[in-house]
Amino acid sequence: MSTQHVPAPSASPLTHRRPAFDLFEGYALSSVLAGLEIGGLLGTLERDGLSEEMVLDRPPEAANLLGASLRYLVDRGVVRVGASGYSLTEYGREICADKGYLVWLVGGYGGPLSKLDKFVTGAARYGIDYTRNGEWVAGGAAMLGRADVVPYAVDLLKGINFTRMVDIGCGNARFLLLACQQFGASGVGVDLSPEACQLAEEAVDRAGMRERVQIVLGDAEDLDRIPGLDETDLVVTFFLLHEVLGKGREALVGYLRELSDRLPPGAHLLVAEVEPPDGGVSSRQWFTPEFAYVHAVMSQILYPAQQWSEALTDGGFEVAEVLRDGMPGGLIILGRKPAS
Ligand SMILES: C[S@@+](CC[C@H](N)C(=O)[O-])C[C@H]1O[C@@H](n2cnc3c(N)ncnc32)[C@H](O)[C@@H]1O
Structure with a gap:
C-alpha cells in the first residue's frame, strides 16, 4: 500500500x-x-x-x-x-x-452595520428602517470615557466655578452625576434616547441624587425643554454636537448661538468630540477612520479642532482651552460666553 x-x-x-x-x-x-x-x-x-x-x-x-x-x-x-x-x-x-470601544461599536452600531447592503443600495434608510441601539451607544461611550475623557474633563472643570450644570446628550448620566458630586453642583441631563434616560434615572437613584439631578427625555435641540438655562453656568456636550452638525454648519452655529443667548454671561461650555482621520496619511491610525465611517452611516461628519473652535466662536462662545484627551483623535474644548 x-x-x-x-x-x-x-x-x-x-x-x-x-x-x-x-x-x-x-x-x-x-x-x-x-x-x-x-x-x-x-x-x-x-x-x-x-x-x-x-x-x-x-x-x-x-x-x-x-x-x-x-x-x-x-x-x-x-x-x-x-x-x-x-x-x-x-x-x-x-x-x-478598552472594552468600552468594543461595546460602543458592536452593541451600539452592530445592528445598522449589519444592514449596510440595504443602505448602500437604497433598499433601506438609516434612522427610518434601522437605527443604532441607544442603550449601548450611551453605555459604550460612558465606559470608554471613564479613562479616556473624564479625567481630562475633570481637570478642566477644576479651573472654573459652577453651581448648576446641564449635560446635553447625557447618555447614562455618569459624567453629570460625577461632576455634580465632585463639585457640589446641581444638574439637568437631557437625552433623546428613552433607553439612555432610563439608565440615567436609575443611576440618579443609585447615587441618591434625586434632589439635585433631573433627567429630561427629549430633543436637546429644543432648548425650551431644558429647564433653568438662564441660571446654568456650565453646559456639557460630550459627543453630541456632531449630531447637530449633521444638519449642516449653519444649524450648528444657530444652535450654539441660541444656547449662548440663553445662558448667563460667563457661563462655560465643555465639548468633547473626535477629530476625523488625518486624510489617509497613515492607514494604521487607531479608531478615527471607523468612528468617522459609523457617523457617515448616520449622515454625520466630524470636524477637526480648528473648525470646532471657529463654530464655537461664531456661535457666541470664546474658546478658552483646546486639549487632546485619551481617545484616539479625542478633543476637549472649553468655551465661555463672554462676561459682558
Ligand atoms: C455617544 S452618546 C454620548 C453620551 C454621553 N454624553 C457620554 O459621553 O457618555 C451621545 C448621546 O447623545 C444623545 N443624543 C443624540 N442626539 C440628541 C439630541 N438631539 N438631543 C438629545 N440627546 C441626543 C444620544 O441618545 C446619546 O445618548
Whole structure:
C-alpha cells in the first residue's frame, strides 16, 4: 500500500500575507467580548474569573455556548484556563482596558452595520428602517470615557466655578452625576434616547441624587425643554454636537448661538468630540477612520479642532482651552460666553 503524500500548503501564513484573517479574528473577538460584557459576564471574568460551576449554572444551551465562548477566547490567548476556572491573560486585560470601544461599536452600531447592503443600495434608510441601539451607544461611550475623557474633563472643570450644570446628550448620566458630586453642583441631563434616560434615572437613584439631578427625555435641540438655562453656568456636550452638525454648519452655529443667548454671561461650555482621520496619511491610525465611517452611516461628519473652535466662536462662545484627551483623535474644548 502506498502512502499518500499530502502537499504542504503552497504558502504558509508566515510567508504569505492574508490580512482578511486578521479582520475575521477581530470581528469575532469583538463580538464575543462585547456580548459577554453586555450580558454582564466580562466584568466577573475580569474581577474574579469564571469557575466551571458558574459556567454551568444556567440553561444547558447557554452553558454550552458560554463554555464555547471561553474556549474560543483561550484559543485566541485572551483567557487562560486553570484549576479554579477561567481568567484573563495579560493580553485579555489589555483588551478589556478598552472594552468600552468594543461595546460602543458592536452593541451600539452592530445592528445598522449589519444592514449596510440595504443602505448602500437604497433598499433601506438609516434612522427610518434601522437605527443604532441607544442603550449601548450611551453605555459604550460612558465606559470608554471613564479613562479616556473624564479625567481630562475633570481637570478642566477644576479651573472654573459652577453651581448648576446641564449635560446635553447625557447618555447614562455618569459624567453629570460625577461632576455634580465632585463639585457640589446641581444638574439637568437631557437625552433623546428613552433607553439612555432610563439608565440615567436609575443611576440618579443609585447615587441618591434625586434632589439635585433631573433627567429630561427629549430633543436637546429644543432648548425650551431644558429647564433653568438662564441660571446654568456650565453646559456639557460630550459627543453630541456632531449630531447637530449633521444638519449642516449653519444649524450648528444657530444652535450654539441660541444656547449662548440663553445662558448667563460667563457661563462655560465643555465639548468633547473626535477629530476625523488625518486624510489617509497613515492607514494604521487607531479608531478615527471607523468612528468617522459609523457617523457617515448616520449622515454625520466630524470636524477637526480648528473648525470646532471657529463654530464655537461664531456661535457666541470664546474658546478658552483646546486639549487632546485619551481617545484616539479625542478633543476637549472649553468655551465661555463672554462676561459682558
Ligand atoms: C455617544 S452618546 C454620548 C453620551 C454621553 N454624553 C457620554 O459621553 O457618555 C451621545 C448621546 O447623545 C444623545 N443624543 C443624540 N442626539 C440628541 C439630541 N438631539 N438631543 C438629545 N440627546 C441626543 C444620544 O441618545 C446619546 O445618548
